[in-house]
Amino acid sequence: MEKIIIGRDRKDLEAYGSRGTVFIGSHIVGEGEDFHLANPVHMDVVRPHVILIAGKRGSGKSYTGAVIAEEITKLQKEIKKNISVLMIDTMGIYWSMGRPNEQDAELLREWGLKPEGVKMRFFVPKGFIKKYNDVGVKVDRAFTLSCGDMTATDWMITFGFKPLSEEGLAIERAIKKVQSRFGRIYSIKDIIKEIENDKKTMEKTKNALVSRFLSARDWGVFERMGTPAKDFFKKGEVTVLDVSHYTRTSTGWSVRSMLVGLFARKIFHERLTARKSEEFEVMGGEAKKTIPMVWIMIDEAHQFVPSEGITAASEPLLTLVKEGRQPGISLVMITQRPNKLHPDVLAQSDIIISHRLTAEEDIKALRAIMQTYMIKDIQEYINSLPRQKGSAIVLDDNSERIYSVQIRPRLSWHAGGSPIAIKKKGIFD
Numbered sequence: 512m513e514k515i516i517i518g519r520d521r522k523d524l525e526a527y528g529s530r531g532t533v534f535i536g537s538h539i540v541g542e543g544e545d546f547h548l549a550n551p552v553h554m555d556v557v558r559p560h561v562i563l564i565a566g567k568r569g570s571g572k573s574y575t576g577a578v579i580a581e582e583i584t585k586l587q588k589e590i591k592k593n594i595s596v597l598m599i600d601t602m603g604i605y606w607s608m609g610r611p612n613e614q615d616a617e618l619l620r621e622w623g624l625k626p627e628g629v630k631m632r633f634f635v636p637k638g639f640i641k642k643y644n645d646v647g648v649k650v651d652r653a654f655t656l657s658c659g660d661m662t663a664t665d666w667m668i669t670f671g672f673k674p675l676s677e678e679g680l681a682i683e684r685a686i687k688k689v690q691s692r693f694g695r696i697y698s699i700k701d702i703i704k705e706i707e708n709d710k711k712t713m714e715k716t717k718n719a720l721v722s723r724f725l726s727a728r729d730w731g732v733f734e735r736m737g738t739p740a741k742d743f744f745k746k747g748e749v750t751v752l753d754v755s756h757y758t759r760t761s762t763g764w765s766v767r768s769m770l771v772g773l774f775a776r777k778i779f780h781e782r783l784t785a786r787k788s789e790e791f792e793v794m795g796g797e798a799k800k801t802i803p804m805v806w807i808m809i810d811e812a813h814q815f816v817p818s819e820g821i822t823a824a825s826e827p828l829l830t831l832v833k834e835g836r837q838p839g840i841s842l843v844m845i846t847q848r849p850n851k852l853h854p855d856v857l858a859q860s861d862i863i864i865s866h867r868l869t870a871e872e873d874i875k876a877l878r879a880i881m882q883t884y885m886i887k888d889i890q891e892y893i894n895s896l897p898r899q900k901g902s903a904i905v906l907d908d909n910s911e912r913i914y915s916v917q918i919r920p921r922l923s924w925h926a927g928g929s930p931i932a933i934k935k936k937g938i939f940d
């Protein structure tokens with residue numbers, strides 16, 4: 512049966528056909544429960560994309576994100592050697608990708624597929640490695656970040672201080688001082704010392720700040736020298752960075768946002784540099800070992816780039832959304848609430864995979880960016896989806912088409928929805 516290809520414009524289609532595309536599901540033909548599955552649907556993964564996966568609770572969003580990641584690891588060798596996947600796991604559900612999806616063996620068989628674990632690495636913050644080992648989750652590596660990667664503004668946003676507040680100004684002074692003293696290589700302890708020695712800060716403020724920075728030490732993620740950026744990328748493999756542990760703390764989302772922001776910035780800089788040497792190579796220079804193109808996946812994206820207010824991840828993620836194409840960065844943003852997501856993310860998405868949505872304001876948010884090639888109202892498209900998990904409408908700006916698609920079952924174990932001992936929200940809560 513002929514493949515339906517999304518994410519590719521006419522020119523690329525003529526040049527490459529279906530090379531560098533991956534199988535994500537089957538075209539749904541018919542309406543409501545009176546439907547059948549027809550042509551296979553393939554998606555381009557060799558060009559940079561911004562993909563939005565939306566849908567109400569339990570509709571299959573996280574699952575669909577994992578299907579895309581699985582497929583990238585199964586590409587032909589000469590293509591996947593240029594691509595890596597980074598899943599910033601905010602919910603603690605992607606650790607199981609290395610295991611085969613035996614629970615859906617029957618369903619997979621109907622699709623002509625077999626349960627299969629994918630090549631993945633599971634990274635957790637250094638401070639928590641023991642906790643993961645205690646619950647029997649195998650960790651491949653403990654990661655840390657360089658304290659010097661945090662700007663004064665990052666600290667302010669993370670702690671919830673305004674830039675011009677007394678606390679904000681004190682942080683600004685302390686960071687300036689550690690930087691002039693140590694350059695980029697310093698620890699939280701060094702920052703604390705500067706705060707304590709600062710004559711311009713009142714005692715009360717000092718105490719408040721010191722206790723904040725001490726708790727930041729307990730996050731178990733900052734060191735003088737963090738894990739080298741290149742270690743986060745592995746060609747043709749999925750690297751899962753688990754930041755879900757921070758759900759347990761009251762400042763959970765702000766700590767996670769800070770981590771997401773730091774990763775986003777790191778990846779952007781690494782890929783900008785890599786892109787330069789790739790171009791140099793194309794111009795006839797000698798090939799240099801660089802980090803591969805990257806697909807970044809982020810679940811619960813509205814928590815990181817909200818439509819109202821900012822987080823420590825807002826600016827770095829919006830930079831990726833707007834400028835990630837040139838350095839070869841693709842983003843998969845997953846959200847239950849498109850209405851709560853920053854409008855620039857919606858506007859920049861070139862592929863939207865929307866599972867069933869019911870909240871009027873969320874449908875409205877998608878309608879607001881509704882492409883001109885849609886003939887019917889988005890509500891009608893969504894209404895005509897069969898009521899089964901994994902059905903979605905796919906809006907593709909590249910081919911200017913819209914399709915109903917049933918996303919294929921996963922090859923690897925899905926921890927997100929399965930009633931096993933380790934609960935859905937995170938490994939520990």
Ligand SMILES: Nc1ncnc2c1ncn2[C@@H]1O[C@H](COP(=O)(O)OP(=O)(O)OP(=O)(O)O)[C@@H](O)[C@H]1O
Nearest residue numbers: 568569570571572573574900901918919920927928
């Ligand atoms: N394409 C699919 N094929 C078969 N089953 C699916 C598919 N997609 C989802 N499911 C089933 O639906 C369940 C829920 O999916 P998932 O965890 O992806 O939901 P979600 O939209 O991310 O929910 P939440 O908003 O709560 O995070 C899965 O555990 C799985 O059993």
Ligand SMILES: [Mg+2]
Nearest residue numbers: 572573810927
């Ligand atoms: Mg989910």
